[in-house]
Amino acid sequence: MPQKAELVVEKAPETTAAFKYMGTPVKVAEDLIPLQGKGQYLDDVEIPGTLYMAYTLSPYGHAKIKKIDTSKCLELPGVHYVLTGEELKANMDPYMQIAPPPSGNLKDYPLAVDKVRYYGEPVAAVVASNAYIAEDAAELVDVEYEPLPVVTDAEDALKEGSPVLHDSVGNNLVWRGVWDLGDAEKALKEADYVVEDTVKTHRYAAVPLETSGVLATYDQSVDTITVYSVNQMPMFSLPIICGALRMPPSKFRMILPPNVGGAFGGKIINFTHITVVAYLSKLLKAPVKYVENRSENIMSGTHNNERIFHVKLAVRKDGRVTGAYMKAVDNCGAYPRYEPAGAVIWAQVVPGIYDVQNVYVDFSQATTNKGPTGPVRGYSRIQHNFMWERMMNRVAQKLNMDPAEVRRLNLIKAEQMPYEGPSRTIYDGGDYHKAFDTLLDTIEYGKWREKQKEARKQGKLIGIGLSAVIDSGANNFAQVKIINPHFPASGSMEVGLVMIDQFGTLVARTGTTDQGQSHATTFGQIVSEVFNTGPENVVFQQGFDSISNVWAAFSGAYASRSAVMAGTALYYAAIRLKEKVLTIAAHALGELESDLEAKDAAVVSMKTDKKLPLGDIATLAWLDVNKLPEDMEPGLVSYAVYKPDFTYNMPDEKKRVNNTLTYSYAIHGTVVEVDPETYEMKILKHGVVSDPGFMINPLVVEGQEMGATLHGISAALMENLEYDEDGILLTSNFWDYLVAGAKHMPDIDMKTIVTRSTSSVLGVRGVGEGGGGPIGSIVNAVEDALQPLGIKLLSSNLSANELYSKANKK
Amino acid sequence: MKFEGSREVNTSAQAVWDFLTNPNNMAECLPDAKSHEVVDDKTIKAQLKVGVGFIKEVFDSTISYSEVTPDSKDMKIKIDAKAKANTATINIDVHVDGADSAAKLQWTVDAVMAGRLASIGQRYISKVSDKVIEQAFECMMSKLAP
Amino acid sequence: MRPRPFLLHRPNTLKEASELLYSHEDAKPLAGGQSLIPMMKLRIYSPEEIVMIGHLPEMQPGVKQEGSTIVINSMTTHDMVHHNELISEYLPVLSEAAAAIADQQIRNRGTIGGNIAHGDPSTNLSAALLALDAKVLASGKDGQREIPIDEFFLDLFTTALEPGEIITGFKVDIPKNSRQKFMKITRSDTAFPLAFVAVNIQLSDGVVKDARIGLGVAAPTPIRATEAEEYLKNKQLNQETILKTAEMATKDLEPPGDVHASPEYRKNLLNVLMKRCLNSLLEEVKQ
Structure with missing residues (x-):
């Protein structure tokens, strides 16, 4: 495998003007496919003879399983098998745990063993001849439970005497780590003011349009299981599954269909479904299919990390923040399935967007009787960004300053770029002040402050909120070594393959899988650019197949990495292939390579104007191979693996490491009006200014940022996973779990300012997640609106019901 | 979920107590019982069709008396009920006192509802549970002292 | 599932x-x-x-005027109720209530009969039909009967329909000099609603001659605010009477609570909606 050093790659030029195909808003052709109902999703994959699986779910938040009687279930005609946790336990190993012992002793199986730990946990898996019978039969599994005391709050879970979820661990602590960066204690001592508060982020879910699903078949002739799934990082999940099932990865073929209906992080910990379905397909020697229903997806299809912060900021009297000291407690839910990675992922944005070098964080994560958490768009950084944005408002209140002014004062300056944060994150360029000022202009900040004064006189509740967030992308897996130095992964890589088929069409593949991010168009533009040829000559092949696709173990679309990682790998692969194409053309035309250039699906001579179409070159390379230059390998395929250098590649003893390659940023501003009678909140204006770095396709970037903005609005104003004191999820379907749709989207005034990323090859930054910007600006705006009532907000989720009860408490 | 209720009865506390502690009387007053069987003097097994309006589930239920204390006229009734995807564990503390022909029956209920109805039926479930229990006591007392 | x-x-x-x-x-x-x-x-x-039952001839969608009565067949969809000219003209509260049901796809499928038949206190049309003093046309094995809407809702998910009875339609007498309004608060179109109010008042020279008020998600059944209706009769519609009406309509309510709205908050919303409905009618009259 060639190393990066061997590549001779011209860095992409500074301005978009030099590009013909990259940097232009090429219309996204593949968007039409799902809109017309032509997409090929997991549930569209059909294999004759398929059996269907359904789960029996726990009705309790926490209970001992005393007995499981499957007899009635097995009597139902059409039922083939009932699998329980007991059988799985005898035939598989518990999943690998990221955390070291004692919490690494936790035994996690895809079906509950001995007890259930959250509402909706799968207890048994029933296989039947169709999905209807499977669901009927799942209800006939008779489970005798003994309810146990429930703990749903992370801080309660860490208290002495709390119910313990996992006896093999002994308590509910998943992991605790202390970051002592700079000298926060000294900063607090020397501060003019200490601004202190508690900030809470709430629990919501990824809720992709398509839920998770698996179809597995077992091929007896070669003892291989073929798994069709929608897992976001199939080759990273595979060793987890294989380790548990005690099978080598080579005995698994991992396939993803061409279309995946969104993921938002929520399609990573679905490896539990893959394990169960794969096990059953081998046992029953039949294809087995399972697709989550919506309630299952909401109950256990990945919740985000609920977190509580107790923060003290060291503040100078001019408003400058000089240090931060905090205790954070994270609610992991019942099983750490990607956790406690979230307990370090936040450290990608330690100082937020602000120039603060003294930061002390005591971070704990606890198991509770709620659904398992894991990556959800903005994974673990949304929480930290939100904390900073709430605390900046607290500073403003304390000093009686304008919250915009406090932020401006503390933003990292353009001349400090690239900025090395206290934990050695390297913020890769940007002009935060320019973006911030652009946002203030965009939302007409000054004008609204005036309007607000007038409105208050008339008893109207209008508020303005700001939020400035870092959206880090393209992760360095070495950060997980902070939790466990033996964690067998570090760095990152991605693969690109470019080939030219027999007729001269450029064909591209990567190890990432599209979930709606417009990979085909974006990656097509990169190949177009290198070959200086229109997109009609490029085919990007979507979908994933581990036996025919290119892949690296980290391959996948997650952590805002596709453009940065796969884009670069493809760029390298295309350049390599172009070199070979030029060599063949030079030989065929009898000219010097240096006189040739690729252009419009051909190679042309700048000297003689002679032209050789790519089709002719392909014929030479694939068929008429005796005409190739001597010793040249036939074929037109090139492959590149991109492994970035993070500068600080491995964590040191102070937990310092450069966690990601790029750090895009966004400033959000919201103007809200709160109805003084009903406490309904209405967004009057929302502006976003972001810096995605160089945009390969501005339309795609805009789509990502719109999506992230709507996701944030939905999180702040609607989505909330609420459990009662018995651990029953009260928002288990769309009747009560409210997700914002297009109708809830206010007009968004969106602007980009572009500075190139100093760390990525193409100058792009990952922008898939958005950093949760609107959550902070909305909560700040609503609190600002309610200022005449003296109402203080705590959480990242707001409901009119809650505002009403706060307003009427006094 | 906790709630309580009481009912005054036009008879003696002893009569109420005697009536109440006989599971046959309870069995006759189970709301919407599809079937029931008095297993012994402290246990009833029944299939109860419980719900609101037409939305009903059939619960396989075991109703058991414990800590029956004639001196203080206190006892506990435990109901373990199980339906498809739903379970309920209901503990009722019952106390009888009062003078002749002015007895007072009091009950406090601690119910743990689990499963789909507990999640989806959050708006109505406590009212329904409260009502079902009240109906059962009401039925018994009106039989005792019509 | x-x-x-x-x-x-x-x-x-x-x-x-x-x-x-x-x-x-x-x-x-x-x-x-x-x-x-x-x-x-x-x-x-x-x-x-x-x-x-959707295919049965007697049920087919249709709205017609018979003298001073509007007859609406049971399978008439919410979308049709919303856009029907007779309903918009004479029974605007019903049209507004239908327009506020969920999303367009649901309004294309859901029917006025089905909306009422379950005795669900959270269905828009139940409050509107209460306000309009509608009659439910029911057909059973022993023939047809008309059930006054006031007698239709008995308890949570329980109606006056006898075993075997099917709703075939509704009859509403066209109210005279009527001003009507429907208002609803919901966190999202397809979510369980927070509260809604349907008002139908007969006005003469600014004086309320008759009033009917339907409240949604206010009790185990769709209900009328009868005490408030009585109070409003023969009163001038003004700020004072509006406040008093809203107060009377909601003071004794015990609405259901859920994660989106406590009973107290629901009660507050019903009060606010009551005021807003009447205020909006007052504005209409002034114009």
């Missing part, structure tokens, strides 16, 4: 449908499926038998 097994009947006549429903205790009629299908798929309600 998928429903539990059920037996599906497709009777040829209304009478046959009634007989099927009468003779099968666990049978349920299926019209547009707006309420029934989700309940079945969530497996919180699993009728053993389903009787299709």
Whole structure:
């Protein structure tokens, strides 16, 4: 495998003007496919003879399983098998745990063993001849439970005497780590003011349009299981599954269909479904299919990390923040399935967007009787960004300053770029002040402050909120070594393959899988650019197949990495292939390579104007191979693996490491009006200014940022996973779990300012997640609106019901 | 979920107590019982069709008396009920006192509802549970002292 | 999720449908499926038998005027109710209530009969029909009858329909000098609503001659605010009477609570909506 050093790659030029195909808003052709109902999703994959699986779910938040009687279930005609946790336990190993012992002793199986730990946990898996019978039969599994005391709050879970979820661990602590960066204690001592508060982020879910699903078949002739799934990082999940099932990865073929209906992080910990379905397909020697229903997806299809912060900021009297000291407690839910990675992922944005070098964080994560958490768009950084944005408002209140002014004062300056944060994150360029000022202009900040004064006189509740967030992308897996130095992964890589088929069409593949991010168009533009040829000559092949696709173990679309990682790998692969194409053309035309250039699906001579179409070159390379230059390998395929250098590649003893390659940023501003009678909140204006770095396709970037903005609005104003004191999820379907749709989207005034990323090859930054910007600006705006009532907000989720009860408490 | 209720009865506390502690009387007053069987003097097994309006589930239920204390006229009734995807564990503390022909029956209920109805039926479930229990006591007392 | 097994009947006549429903205790009629299908798929309600009624001739969508009465057939969809000219002209509160039901796809399928038939206190049209003093046309195995809407809702998910009875339509007398308004607060179109109010007042020279007020998600059944209606009669509509009406309409309510709204908050919303409905009618009159 060639190393990066061997590549001779011209860095992409500074301005978009030099590009013909990259940097232009090429219309996204593949968007039409799902809109017309032509997409090929997991549930569209059909294999004759398929059996269907359904789960029996726990009705309790926490209970001992005393007995499981499957007899009635097995009597139902059409039922083939009932699998329980007991059988799985005898035939598989518990999943690998990221955390070291004692919490690494936790035994996690895809079906509950001995007890259930959250509402909706799968207890048994029933296989039947169709999905209807499977669901009927799942209800006939008779489970005798003994309810146990429930703990749903992370801080309660860490208290002495709390119910313990996992006896093999002994308590509910998943992991605790202390970051002592700079000298926060000294900063607090020397501060003019200490601004202190508690900030809470709430629990919501990824809720992709398509839920998770698996179809597995077992091929007896070669003892291989073929798994069709929608897992976001199939080759990273595979060793987890294989380790548990005690099978080598080579005995698994991992396939993803061409279309995946969104993921938002929520399609990573679905490896539990893959394990169960794969096990059953081998046992029953039949294809087995399972697709989550919506309630299952909401109950256990990945919740985000609920977190509580107790923060003290060291503040100078001019408003400058000089240090931060905090205790954070994270609610992991019942099983750490990607956790406690979230307990370090936040450290990608330690100082937020602000120039603060003294930061002390005591971070704990606890198991509770709620659904398992894991990556959800903005994974673990949304929480930290939100904390900073709430605390900046607290500073403003304390000093009686304008919250915009406090932020401006503390933003990292353009001349400090690239900025090395206290934990050695390297913020890769940007002009935060320019973006911030652009946002203030965009939302007409000054004008609204005036309007607000007038409105208050008339008893109207209008508020303005700001939020400035870092959206880090393209992760360095070495950060997980902070939790466990033996964690067998570090760095990152991605693969690109470019080939030219027999007729001269450029064909591209990567190890990432599209979930709606417009990979085909974006990656097509990169190949177009290198070959200086229109997109009609490029085919990007979507979908994933581990036996025919290119892949690296980290391959996948997650952590805002596709453009940065796969884009670069493809760029390298295309350049390599172009070199070979030029060599063949030079030989065929009898000219010097240096006189040739690729252009419009051909190679042309700048000297003689002679032209050789790519089709002719392909014929030479694939068929008429005796005409190739001597010793040249036939074929037109090139492959590149991109492994970035993070500068600080491995964590040191102070937990310092450069966690990601790029750090895009966004400033959000919201103007809200709160109805003084009903406490309904209405967004009057929302502006976003972001810096995605160089945009390969501005339309795609805009789509990502719109999506992230709507996701944030939905999180702040609607989505909330609420459990009662018995651990029953009260928002288990769309009747009560409210997700914002297009109708809830206010007009968004969106602007980009572009500075190139100093760390990525193409100058792009990952922008898939958005950093949760609107959550902070909305909560700040609503609190600002309610200022005449003296109402203080705590959480990242707001409901009119809650505002009403706060307003009427006094 | 906790709630309580009481009912005054036009008879003696002893009569109420005697009536109440006989599971046959309870069995006759189970709301919407599809079937029931008095297993012994402290246990009833029944299939109860419980719900609101037409939305009903059939619960396989075991109703058991414990800590029956004639001196203080206190006892506990435990109901373990199980339906498809739903379970309920209901503990009722019952106390009888009062003078002749002015007895007072009091009950406090601690119910743990689990499963789909507990999640989806959050708006109505406590009212329904409260009502079902009240109906059962009401039925018994009106039989005792019509 | 998928429903539990059920037996599906497709009777040829209304009478046959009634007989099927009468003779099968666990049978349920299926019209547009707006309420029934989700309940079945969530497996919180699993009728053993389903009787299709949507295709029966007597039920077919239609709105017509018979003298001073508007007759609305049972299968008329929410979208049709919303856009029908007769309803918009004479029964605007019903049109507004239909427009506020869920999303367009649901309004294309859901029917006025189905909206009422379950006795669900959270259905828009129940409050509007209460405000309009509608009559429910029911057909059973022994023939037709008209049930005054005031007598229709008995308890949570319980109506006055006898076993075997099917709603075939509604009759509403066109109110004279009537001003009507429907208002609703919900966190999202398809969510369980927070509260709604339907008002129908007869005005003469600014004085309320008669008033009917329907409240949604206010009690176990759709209810009228009878005390407030009485109070309002023969009163001038003004700020004082509006405040008092809202207060009287809501003071004794015990609405259900859920994660989106406590009973107290729901009560507050009903009060606010009451005021807003009347204020908006007052504005209308002034114009």
